[in-house]
Amino acid sequence: MTDDxxxxxxxxxxxxxxxxxxxxxxxxxxxxxxASEDFRDMEDTIEYADSAGVPAPDLAxxxxxxxxxxxxxxxxxxxxxxLATGAAVAFLTVVTATMHDFWNAEEDDKSGERLAFFGxxxxxxxxxxxxxxxxx
Numbered sequence: 001m002t003d004d005x006x007x008x009x010x011x012x013x014x015x016x017x018x019x020x021x022x023x024x025x026x027x028x029x030x031x032x033x034x035a036s037e038d039f040r041d042m043e044d045t046i047e048y049a050d051s052a053g054v055p056a057p058d059l060a061x062x063x064x065x066x067x068x069x070x071x072x073x074x075x076x077x078x079x080x081x082x083l084a085t086g087a088a089v090a091f092l093t094v095v096t097a098t099m100h101d102f103w104n105a106e107e108d109d110k111s112g113e114r115l116a117f118f119g120x121x122x123x124x125x126x127x128x129x130x131x132x133x134x135x136x
Contacts, residue, residue: 019133027126028076031088035068052099064091075127081134088127096120 038045042062049057067087074084100120102113 019130023126024078024130025076027123027130028072028074028084030072031075031123031127032069032072035065035072038065039069049099054098064095067091075130081130085127085131085134089124089131092120092124092127096124 038061042065045065046057046061049061054060068091071084071087071091074080075088096117100113100117102110102117105113
């Protein structure tokens with residue numbers, strides 16, 4: 001069966017239902033890889049979360065990192081896209097503003113926090129685009 005563009009109905013549905021495969025894979029793998037780095041040095045991740053005033057950092061940090069690995073995989077594979085992109089948006093919204101508040105950082109830390117803030121902001125933008133696509 002073909003549609004008006006000459007594509008099979010199956011191809012047309014797949015193309016419309018799953019936005020940019022390369023974009024999804026790059027964003028998803030980037031999110032998952034970044035979160036997996038937190039697992040490699042969870043002690044420092046917990047300490048960093050504690051220094052930012054995160055409640056129960058010994059529970060919150062591993063949970064958040066695990067959520068981002070799952071969200072990244074979900075985005076890359078476009079599985080449960082509403083849940084995956086929603087989790088990424090929620091995480092990045094909170095973490096970007098609270099953990100990387102370069103405007104409050106000490107002078108020695110400002111540059112690194114600014115870089116992390118704008119990197120997260122870019123990933124948040126991508127996640128928002130895919131969140132919108134997930135609800136189409």
